[in-house]
Amino acid sequence: MRESLTLGVLGGMGPAATLDFLAKLQAYTPAERDQDHIRVLVDINPKVPDRNVPGSGAGAVLAEMAGALQGAGADVLAIACNTAHAHAALIQRASGLPLIDMIETGARAARETGAMRAGVLGTKGGIRLYREYLAAQAMSPVVLSPERQEAFMEVLYRIKAGDLGDDVRTAMKAFADELVSQGAEVVVAGCTEVPLVLRQDDLRVDFVDPGDLLARRCVAICLGYEPVPQALGA
Template identity: 30%
Template structure:
C-alpha cells in the first residue's frame, strides 16, 4: 500500500480525528493490515482566515515545507486536513509538482524524478460525495475565510452544486463554534449550541457540509448531534479519510 502523509495542525484535534477515522475505516484483521501514515501536526502554519481576509501571513510556505518533509519520509498521498487551506490548493499543488535533482557531472540535472505525490483535493472529493447522494443544493458550514473566499463555490459550482450559506449572524455563530470553542479548547456552552442548531435548521438545503474540520468535534458536545438527527450531514473529514484509504490501497 502507498504511504499516507497528513499535513496537520490546522487544528491539532482535527488532525487527530482524521487519523482516528483512517484507522477505524480501514478494513483489517491485524495491525499489519493498516496503512503506514506519516503525520506532521504543525500548529505553526499561519491562520488561513486571517491570511485570506486580513492580509495576514500566507500559510502556503509553511504548508509546502510540511508537505515536503512528509514526502522526504516517503509519503505518496498527501491529505491536507483543513478546508480553508484549499483556497491556496493550486498554489500548494504547483509547489509540489515533480522535482528533479542535479546529480550529474558539474551539477547538471540528470532529470531523475525524486518526488511524485498525489495531493487530495478535499473539497472536490466532498462534491463528488454530494453528487453520489443525488443532491445539488447544499448548505456549507465553514470558516469565514472559506465562505468569503468562495472556496466551496470555486470547486462545487462547476460540478452543478449550489452552495448556500448562513446569514451574517448565523456565520458569527459558526465562527464562535470553531474559534471560541474547539480552537480555544473550551466546551460549547448551551446558548451557543442552541444558536448553532437554529442555524443548521434554517439552511434550506438538501444536506449540510461540515466544511471545517473542527465543527464535527464541537458537535459531539452539548447534545448537538442528537438535536439535529433529522438533518443530513456530509462530514468533510470522513470524506478525506475514505479517499485517503482508497488512494493508499491502489496498486
C-alpha cells in the same frame, strides 16, 4: 498483498480535528494486524498561520510542510483542514505529490445525495472553495448571513479552544437549522471542527462530513482500491 502507499497528512489546523481524522483513518482500514495498516506521515503543526487572515503566510508554511513530507517518504498527500485547500496548488508544486482533495470529495458527496442546494458551515475561505466546487456539480450554496457567519466563527474558535459542551453543540445545530430553513437540502461540514459537535442525528436533511469521506478515500487510494489522483502538472 501489494505494498500500500504512504500517506502524508498536513495537520494541526486544529489539532483536535487532525486527531479525529487520524482516528477515522485507523477505523476505516481493513486490518487484522499492525502491518495491514497504511503508513501515515503526519505533521501536526498548530503554528501554521491563521488560514482565515489574508496575507498571513500560511501558504508558504504549508508548502514547506508538504516538501518535508515528500522528503520523508510520502507518496500522496491529504490536508486535514478545509480552508487550507486554498493553497492546494502551491502545496502540490512544492512537493510534486498528488493531493486527495477534501473539498472535491465533499462537493461530490453532496451532489450524490440528490440535492441541488447545499448549506455550507465553514469559514469564509472554506465557503469560497465550496462555492466553486459545488458550481462544478451544478449545485447552489446556501450560507449564513454576515452577522450569523461572525457568530459561527466565534463558536468555531471556542471549539478550537477545546469547548465541546452543550452550548456549543446547540449553537452549531442552530446554524445548520438556519441553512435548512433557507432551503438547504443537504448540510456540508465545511470546517473540520464542525463534526466534532454536530452529527447526522442533529439534522433533518443529509449531513456530509468531508473529513470522514476523505479518511475513507485515503485508505482506499493507499491500499490500491481507488486510483491515485493525478498530480498537478502531470
